[in-house]
Amino acid sequence: MTVVVYYIYRMIARLYIVVGFICLFYATNVSGQYYRVFRSLTVENGLSQSNINEIIQDKSGYIWIATNYGLNRFNGYSVEIFNNDRRGKYSIPSFICRTIVIDTNGFPLISTDGLSSYDEAQDRFIMLDTSFTASGSSLAVDSCHNIWINEYSSTLKFFNRDTKEFTSFKKGNNKNNLSGATIRSFKYDGRNIWILYEDTEVVDRLDIQLFYRNNQTASVKRYQCSESMKKICIALDQIYFITGPSVYRYDARTDSIVLFIRSLNELYINDIAWHSNRIWLSTRNGLLECDPQFSIINHFTSQNTNLATNNISGVFVDMSGIVWCATSLGVYYTDLYAKQFRAYKPGVSLPGMQFTSKDVTGIGCDPKGVFWVKGDNGLMFLDEKKNTITDLSTFPAD
Numbered sequence: 001m002t003v004v005v006y007y008i009y010r011m012i013a014r015l016y017i018v019v020g021f022i023c024l025f026y027a028t029n030v031s032g033q034y035y036r037v038f039r040s041l042t043v044e045n046g047l048s049q050s051n052i053n054e055i056i057q058d059k060s061g062y063i064w065i066a067t068n069y070g071l072n073r074f075n076g077y078s079v080e081i082f083n084n085d086r087r088g089k090y091s092i093p094s095f096i097c098r099t100i101v102i103d104t105n106g107f108p109l110i111s112t113d114g115l116s117s118y119d120e121a122q123d124r125f126i127m128l129d130t131s132f133t134a135s136g137s138s139l140a141v142d143s144c145h146n147i148w149i150n151e152y153s154s155t156l157k158f159f160n161r162d163t164k165e166f167t168s169f170k171k172g173n174n175k176n177n178l179s180g181a182t183i184r185s186f187k188y189d190g191r192n193i194w195i196l197y198e199d200t201e202v203v204d205r206l207d208i209q210l211f212y213r214n215n216q217t218a219s220v221k222r223y224q225c226s227e228s229m230k231k232i233c234i235a236l237d238q239i240y241f242i243t244g245p246s247v248y249r250y251d252a253r254t255d256s257i258v259l260f261i262r263s264l265n266e267l268y269i270n271d272i273a274w275h276s277n278r279i280w281l282s283t284r285n286g287l288l289e290c291d292p293q294f295s296i297i298n299h300f301t302s303q304n305t306n307l308a309t310n311n312i313s314g315v316f317v318d319m320s321g322i323v324w325c326a327t328s329l330g331v332y333y334t335d336l337y338a339k340q341f342r343a344y345k346p347g348v349s350l351p352g353m354q355f356t357s358k359d360v361t362g363i364g365c366d367p368k369g370v371f372w373v374k375g376d377n378g379l380m381f382l383d384e385k386k387n388t389i390t391d392l393s394t395f396p397a398d
Contacts, residue, residue: 036298036305041065041072042330046079048072051096052326055316058118059106063318065331066097072109083127084112089124092116098137106146111139111149115159129164140188142208148193150183156195158216169218178224179204187232189239194250196229196241203229203241203257223257233272235279236292244268247294261294271326275317282312287325307332 041047048070056064065072070083071092082092094112108125109119116125128147140148147159154223156178158167171181171253180197187194188208195204203223210219225248229241233281239250242258245268249260268284278297281288286301302310307325314326363373373380382389 036300036334038300038325038332038334039078040308040330040332041074046072046081047330048079048083049079050330051328052313052331054100055314055324055326056100056102056108057316057318058102058108060120061319062215063324064100064108065116065326066100068096068098070095071097071100071108071112089122092125093127101138101139101141103141108140109139109147115147115149115386128161129159129166131166138183138186140186140193142188142193143190144208146213148186148188150186153182153184153198156183156186156193160216177218178220184229185231187234187239189234194232194239196232198228201228202224203292225257231271235272235274236277240272242269242272247272264288264294265296265299270312271314273315273317273323275321275323280315280317280323282315284311286310287312287315287323293326 009302033190033389047065047067049067051067053066053068055066055191058064061075065074070081073080073082079091082090082096086092092110092112093114093116095242096244097112100108100110103117105117105120107120109115109123114131115128117128118124119126133260134187136154138148138150142148146161149159151157154170156169158169158337159165160167169178171178178195178197179202180195180200182198184196184198186196191208193206193208195206197204198254201224203225205221205223207219207221225241227243227246227248229248230244231242232243233240240260241248241250245266246259247261247264247269248257250256251258264281267281269281271282272281273282278291279288279290279292279294283292286299286307287328288296289298289300290296300307302308307327308329309327312325312327316326318324321335323334370383373382378391380389380391
């Protein structure tokens with residue numbers, strides 16, 4: 001009877017063994033952890049430079065990647081490069097592209113030795129102004145379709161598209177002028193421009209409606225903070241300010257900037273993005289997936305994924321739910337809804353889950369969804385619905 005049962009198991013195993021899913025067993029994580037696969041864009045597969053400054057998506061779905069050696073457009077299959085040594089439609093005024101935003105036409109606006117906006121009909125960038133020679137670190141298009149940019153970190157400039165004229169705002173004694181001498185960055189939230197400085201712990205808020213109502217005179221509200229803010233992010237309709245270890249938030253009820261997170265697992269936070277009630281934090285030690293309260297759901301690093309580096313300088317989630325990570329080694333991206341792989345390895349056991357084989361030579365799935373695994377230690381069947389592994393190693397492996 002034992003021999004008959006053995007041959008039945010042997011026939012079932014051979015019937016359902018298929019090639020594939022081997023990655024389930026060769027991941028380096030312990031049992032019960034999940035493994036997310038990232039795809040990469042680097043110089044080797046077409047990117048102009050691996051040091052990424054910014055990532056955005058236009059209304060047609062193209063991903064635009066700004067670097068210090070050109071602007072890249074990715075269509076999901078290949079990369080097109082725009083820079084200063086190209087001719088025709090791929091020409092832009094400078095190699096350096098530090099920042100990029102979506103213009104009122106739904107396509108990119110860049111500041112590289114002037115202001116240039118992408119024209120879909122001509123499939124090229126059109127110069128809006130040539131008098132602006134700096135490559136600003138921040139750029140915004142306001143609700144009246146006019147442009148804001150900082151020049152050489154010392155001046156906030158307003159460009160009126162109708163008159164083609166610039167208006168400059170600097171630090172001064174007048175309350176309508178800026179609080180700091182050196183602008184770190186700024187961000188437009190749809191109503192206000194928030195300004196951070198290198199030389200002061202003050203955050204300025206410039207109300208755009210008041211600006212136009214007061215004949216384009218800046219009306220600045222100052223917020224004294226206890227730390228110097230490094231970056232501004234908008235997520236879940238909230239304004240967040242990053243210091244690195246800490247995150248602050250603007251509280252509209254009290255009209256103040258308040259501490260939100262003192263330290264998140266002692267991680268240095270670089271950037272924040274959100275999609276479908278999920279917060280994504282890029283840090284110096286990997287990528288964090290959090291709930292709206294910033295409780296960590298998953299922590300992705302080079303140790304538990306195929307990320308080449310743990311230092312994620314920026315994160316962006318596109319309209320399809322793909323998470324894009326900017327690093328000094330290129331772009332890494334992963335589908336937010338893609339299947340995550342559960343890893344099993346010998347030597348680690350959980351209740352009802354003990355995987356004993358090191359060398360998996362075959363795997364199949366029966367009509368009930370149970371995996372049959374052939375390994376160097378015999379036969380096992382794995383039921384993920386019940387969270388059980390049944391070891392049949394009393395029967396020979398072959």
